[in-house]
Amino acid sequence: MKNPMFWVLLTGMTILLIQQGLPVHSQGESQTDSKVMDNITVRQGENVFLRCAQGDIVTHTAWLNRSSILYAGEDKWSVDPRVSLVTLNQEEFTIKIEDVDMTDEGPYICAVQTSSRPRTTSVHILVQVPPTIINLSKDIVVNEGSNVTLMCQASGKPEPSLTWKLLSPSVDLVSEDEYLDIPSISRQRAGTYECTAINDIATDVQTVEITVNYAPSVSEGRDVGVTLGQRGVLECEVDAVPKPDFEWYRDERRIFNGLDGMEIEDAGQLSKLTFLNISEADYGNYTCIAINKLGSSNASFVLYEVIEPTSSTLVQGLVGGPLMAEGSTNVLLLTSSVLEKTTSETFALPAGPGAVQDGNSGSMGTHVHTYTCLLLVTLLPFLLKF
Ligand SMILES: *[C@@H]1O[C@H](CO)[C@@H](O)[C@H](O)[C@H]1NC(C)=O
Ligand SMILES: *[C@@H]1O[C@H](CO)[C@@H](O)[C@H](O)[C@H]1NC(C)=O
Ligand SMILES: *[C@@H]1O[C@H](CO)[C@@H](O)[C@H](O)[C@H]1NC(C)=O
Ligand SMILES: *[C@@H]1O[C@H](CO)[C@@H](O)[C@H](O)[C@H]1NC(C)=O
Ligand SMILES: *[C@@H]1O[C@H](CO)[C@@H](O)[C@H](O)[C@H]1NC(C)=O
Ligand SMILES: *[C@@H]1O[C@H](CO)[C@@H](O)[C@H](O)[C@H]1NC(C)=O
Numbered sequence: 001m002k003n004p005m006f007w008v009l010l011t012g013m014t015i016l017l018i019q020q021g022l023p024v025h026s027q028g029e030s031q032t033d034s035k036v037m038d039n040i041t042v043r044q045g046e047n048v049f050l051r052c053a054q055g056d057i058v059t060h061t062a063w064l065n066r067s068s069i070l071y072a073g074e075d076k077w078s079v080d081p082r083v084s085l086v087t088l089n090q091e092e093f094t095i096k097i098e099d100v101d102m103t104d105e106g107p108y109i110c111a112v113q114t115s116s117r118p119r120t121t122s123v124h125i126l127v128q129v130p131p132t133i134i135n136l137s138k139d140i141v142v143n144e145g146s147n148v149t150l151m152c153q154a155s156g157k158p159e160p161s162l163t164w165k166l167l168s169p170s171v172d173l174v175s176e177d178e179y180l181d182i183p184s185i186s187r188q189r190a191g192t193y194e195c196t197a198i199n200d201i202a203t204d205v206q207t208v209e210i211t212v213n214y215a216p217s218v219s220e221g222r223d224v225g226v227t228l229g230q231r232g233v234l235e236c237e238v239d240a241v242p243k244p245d246f247e248w249y250r251d252e253r254r255i256f257n258g259l260d261g262m263e264i265e266d267a268g269q270l271s272k273l274t275f276l277n278i279s280e281a282d283y284g285n286y287t288c289i290a291i292n293k294l295g296s297s298n299a300s301f302v303l304y305e306v307i308e309p310t311s312s313t314l315v316q317g318l319v320g321g322p323l324m325a326e327g328s329t330n331v332l333l334l335t336s337s338v339l340e341k342t343t344s345e346t347f348a349l350p351a352g353p354g355a356v357q358d359g360n361s362g363s364m365g366t367h368v369h370t371y372t373c374l375l376l377v378t379l380l381p382f383l384l385k386f
């Protein structure tokens with residue numbers, strides 16, 4: 001069955017083919033017909049069929065992977081279970097390779113011996129592999145001003161191309177490289193970075209989180225007016241990463257949660273100091289300090305007294321509804337109390353009915369004008385009475 005001469009020829013020829021690479025135009029031409037088929041491109045994991053035309057006069061035939069014989073006729077030489085015979089007849093000799101992998105890539109040769117002379121057909125299997133990100137920077141926490149480099153490496157065939165971008169807040173493409181350099185990182189550059197590996201077949205995407213730490217900065221303190229016996233709240237707002245700890249002070253004295261009818265409530269970037277029932281002694285100067293490992297920041301608040309009714313009632317009454325005679329006394333009282341508490345320079349400016357007449361001439365600020373109007377509206381019912 002096995003013709004020794006054919007195998008000698010086959011082996012010799014194969015070695016020749018391998019040494020010379022493909023395509024083959026060798027000295028063998030005098031004795032052997034060589035043909036190069038189109039490359040077969042197959043995705044990793046798929047099956048591939050290798051088909052070789054035969055002829056009536058074929059006496060021996062074989063499929064080879066590089067220099068190793070896979071099948072010699074219907075005899076399987078390969079030990080690889082993924083390789084199997086599909087068809088062997090007068091017309092064709094077809095084998096199948098299942099679950100193709102990267103290592104299967106390369107030249108495959110069909111060697112045929114006819115009554116006249118040997119013939120080879122070679123085909124190159126190209127394996128495509130979807131991209132996989134194999135090495136990615138870990139999530140990092142850095143201080144503002146640090147130099148940061150992110151890395152993303154991917155495997156795949158063809159070689160995937162890599163891009164980096166910042167997702168939130170979304171910015172256009174940041175880098176078209178496996179490395180992303182962010183010199184002296186700012187807090188605005190904190191966020192989720194996305195690495196995309198893409199080739200002809202597929203895409204792989206992974207993300208990295210950069211946290212940028214910075215010292216707190218507390219927004220400016222605001223003075224707050226509250227009526228005796230009411231609830232009062234001082235709010236301390238801060239911008240800081242990591243989340244700060246808050247401390248509240250009355251002048252130099254530290255305030256603790258739950259003591260003296262005060263509650264301190266911290267929620268991330270905000271701390272609230274709540275007075276459940278304001279007493280005379282509560283009016284004064286309060287300081288909020290926000291602290292994290294990078295520093296601290298403070299703001300002061302003056303809690304001052306406002307006489308009933310509350311200032312929101314005042315504004316509604318003046319802006320919205322008509323003033324009733326009996327309510328006027330009360331409103332007038334309040335207005336004067338607001339005036340006392342308002343900075344003196346505002347009220348050093350001329351006010352009263354006379355001033356309102358030329359109030360539109362423009363030299364006075366809107367504030368002054370508003371207060372003057374309030375005063376006028378407040379006084380109006382009285383003026384009308386007399
Ligand atoms: C087949 O693939 C090989 C290796 O990638 C390449 O050198 C050759 O040019 C390809 N031949 C054809 C016909 O595409
Ligand atoms: C082809 O040969 C290569 C290199 O020896 C081997 O890694 C691969 O598994 C072989 N493939 C088949 C289908 O025989
Ligand atoms: C990932 O990259 C780092 C830095 O270049 C290297 O030290 C490490 O060996 C790589 N890991 C893998 C799995 O390639
Ligand atoms: C960041 O890189 C710049 C330029 O290479 C260098 O001058 C600077 O010292 C680096 N900063 C830090 C914090 O390493
Ligand atoms: C607030 O305190 C005053 C004086 O101690 C008391 O008379 C009043 O009932 C308190 N109000 C509330 C709502 O607890
Ligand atoms: C409140 O206290 C802070 C800190 O002690 C001080 O800097 C600020 O001037 C005080 N404000 C007023 C209005 O007294």
Ligand SMILES: *[C@@H]1O[C@H](CO)[C@@H](O)[C@H](O)[C@H]1NC(C)=O
Nearest residue numbers: 249287288289296297298299
């Ligand atoms: C408050 O901040 C100022 C600078 O903004 C600083 O001089 C002062 O010492 C701080 N006060 C406290 C009590 O931390």
